[in-house]
Amino acid sequence: MTQARTTVGIAGAGIMGRLLALRLQHAGHQVTLFDRDPIExxxxxxxxxxxxxAPYTELESAESLIYELGQRSxxxxxxxxxxxxxxxxxxxxGSLAVAHGQDAADLEHFxxxxxxxLPGEPGIAFLDRQGLAELEPELAPQFGNATFLAAESWVYTDTLMAALADTLQANGALWHSQCEVSELQAKLIVSANGRHHFDWVADCRGLGAAEDLPGLRGVRGEVIEVYAPEVSISRMVRLMHPRYRLYLVPRANHHYxxxxTQIESDDTSEISVRSALELLSALYAIHPAFAEARIVATRTNCRPALLDNQPLVRLEEGVLQVNGLYRHGYLLAPAMAERAQHLLDATQSSVKQAI
Ligand SMILES: Cc1cc2nc3c(=O)[nH]c(=O)nc-3n(C[C@H](O)[C@H](O)[C@H](O)COP(=O)(O)OP(=O)(O)OC[C@H]3O[C@@H](n4cnc5c(N)ncnc54)[C@H](O)[C@@H]3O)c2cc1C
Incomplete structure (x- = not known):
């Protein structure tokens, strides 16, 4: 007789919900996702x-745990x-950390x-202008030195979110989209379209879980997408500066x-004039050809953060909670999904032993 597959209901299909679903599906479980938004x-x-x-770069402001989970991810x-x-x-x-002459002390401090x-870490190289020119010729005129972090990587977020949805559904995941979840309990998800029973229930609602997770707060962040056909930079760039940390992440076809920004607020309204000015003037200082770039989009959102800015994975009254990914959702989610699965596996085997 074949054994019935374990069923898992996941509330929230952001990056954490999708990667947890992928991992559990790959392990042979039947996953069902709920999200208040459309799939795409x-x-x-x-x-x-x-x-x-970017686990190395994040060491500047984050605990070692973020670095370790980031490396695992x-x-x-x-x-x-x-x-x-x-x-x-x-x-x-890889990524390059750079600073203008007047901010050289910030790069030196980093x-x-x-x-x-990370004493003796082989993946870190301190470059002079010549070394920088070999990696990113268009940056060398502006910066006399740079720190190259070879292992750092990045993902195209929209493409990844879409690809995860396609793969999950192609492999049999059920998806309740545009379906608000109002309650999670052990083995039960209550949503706008009814009551759903599962062997395991996971809460990956990010900021949507604030009522069930005391201390969860939003940290506002603003980004700008530009199209700059005259600029060719192929790696991530982190600009060290005394007041803010600006990064530039390449997208396809000369989009960046x-x-x-990082502001203690749960306001998701449009980008402020001040933030736009700071980001864009820093951009122009990275490469003067950005002066003719076109602003394609500005986006604002809030990062789900706990009081200690650390990620959380735990079983609370039969509900698996994975949250607090703060500014590291993509960096941490694979390792957090792994930890979550270990937690569920350990629970299941202790239940079996008790039986
Ligand atoms: C400006 C900015 C830049 C960032 N840059 C990076 C970066 O470069 N690298 C990195 O690693 N991280 C970055 N982050 C952080 C990253 O985006 C977050 O850590 C990550 O998205 C959190 O993942 P999550 O799945 O927990 O939450 P989310 O991605 O917010 O997903 C939560 C999902 O739950 C759904 N939901 C909520 N409530 C309910 C409900 N009641 N019923 C049904 N569905 C619900 C929502 O609709 C949403 O789809 C950045 C964040 C911001 C704002």
Whole structure:
């Protein structure tokens, strides 16, 4: 007799919900997703993110845990991409940290931090202008040196979100889109279209879980997408600056994503004049040819963050909660999905032992 597959209901189909679903589906479980938005677009922070997978750069402001989970995720991404019919989503060209002359101390400070936290790490190279010119010729006139972080990568977020949805559905996932979830309990999801019973229930609603997760808050971020046919930069660039950290993430066909502000607020209204001025003037200083770039889009959203800015995965009254991915959703989600699966597996085997 064949054993019935474990059923899993997942509330929230942002990046965390989709990657958890993919992992559990791959392990042989029957997954069902619920999201208040359509499958192909929506309010998820995942649609605003730049998609940087930058554990080294994040060491500047984040705990070592983020670095460790980020490294684990980097090692998991190739297997994830191999399951999708979209090889172009993942980019592994590395990143460059740069600073203008007057801000050289910020880059030096970052370099010292890397040396202290990651002594002898082979994936870090300190480049002079010549070395930078070999990697990114168009940056060398503006910057006398740079720090190259070879393992850092990035994903095309919109393409990835779409590819995940396609693969999940092609492999049998059920998807309740435009379907608000109002309640989660052990083995039960209550949504706009009824009560649904599962063996396991997971809450991946990001900020939508605020009522059930005390301390969860939004941290506003703004990004600008530009089209710059006169600029050819193929790697991520992080501009060190005393007041803000600007990054530039290449997209296809001379499009670049520029971000991101970080403001303690859950306001998702349009980008402010101040943020736009700061981001765009920094962009122009990275490469003067950005002066003729076209602004294609501006986007604002809030990152789901807990008080300690650390990610959370736990079983709470029979509900698996995965949240608090803050500014690292893409960086952390593969490793968080792995941890979540281990938690569920451990629970299942302890139940079996008890029986
Ligand atoms: C400007 C900006 C830039 C960023 N850049 C990066 C980056 O470069 N790299 C990186 O790793 N991370 C980045 N992030 C962070 C990343 O976007 C988040 O950490 C990540 O999206 C969180 O994933 P999540 O799945 O938990 O939440 P979300 O992506 O927000 O998804 C939550 C989903 O739950 C659904 N939902 C909520 N409530 C309900 C409900 N009641 N019923 C049904 N569905 C519900 C929502 O519709 C949504 O689809 C950035 C974020 C911002 C805002």
């Amino acid at each position: 677009c929506g309010s998820a922070a995942a649609y605003t993110a730049a998609g940087m997978l 980097l090692s998991l991404w190739p297997d994830i991409v191999a399951q999708l019919d979209a090889p172009e989503v993942f980019h592994s060209g 370099n010292q931090l890397l040396a202290r936290k 994503l520029l971000g991101a």
